[in-house]
Amino acid sequence: MKLKIRTGFGYDVHQLQEGLDFWLGGIKIPHTHGALGHSDADVLTHVICDALLGAANMRDIGFHFSDRDPKYKGIDSKILLKEVVHLLSREGYEIGNIDSTICLQEPKVNPHIPAMKACLAEVMGIPEEDISIKATTTEHLGFVGKKEGVAAFATVLIVKQ
Ligand SMILES: [Zn+2]
Secondary structure (H helix, E strand, O other): OOOEEEEEEEEEEEEEEEOOOEEEOOEEEOOOEEEOOOOOOOHHHHHHHHHHHHHOOOOOHHHHOOOOOHHHOOOOHHHHHHHHHHHHHHOOEEEEEEEEEEEOOOOOOHHHHHHHHHHHHHHHOOOHHHEEEEEEOOOOOHHHHOOOEEEEEEEEEEEEO
């Protein structure tokens, strides 16, 4: 039997606004500002969804969960991620590994990475060692550096037996 391996990529941005909850990687980060969006605006969870869907050539997160649908207003993005993993498994795909980068000027993300990994691993039903989460600032440059927004990137590998 031929082993089918595919890669996928995801990119997403959300505005930051004062007084909002800041959901990132499935957990709530203590901060003065939070990300703005139709859902809980969890940029890391969104890029993982998009990378997984892209790897399977199944369009993107907005195609499956429209930001015009009131059903998804304020929704916990972990629910969307779980559904994405389900969509892929229906097509016979398993997750190989995930690598991701969060671009945020502040607060420091690194102390929260172990909790994010544990959370996302449980949601996707994969070992923590298969999820890499990295964080970087943009050295005060651009919308991330000016603390106007948060961005993230992810690449994934999926496997079909
Ligand atoms: Zn998003």
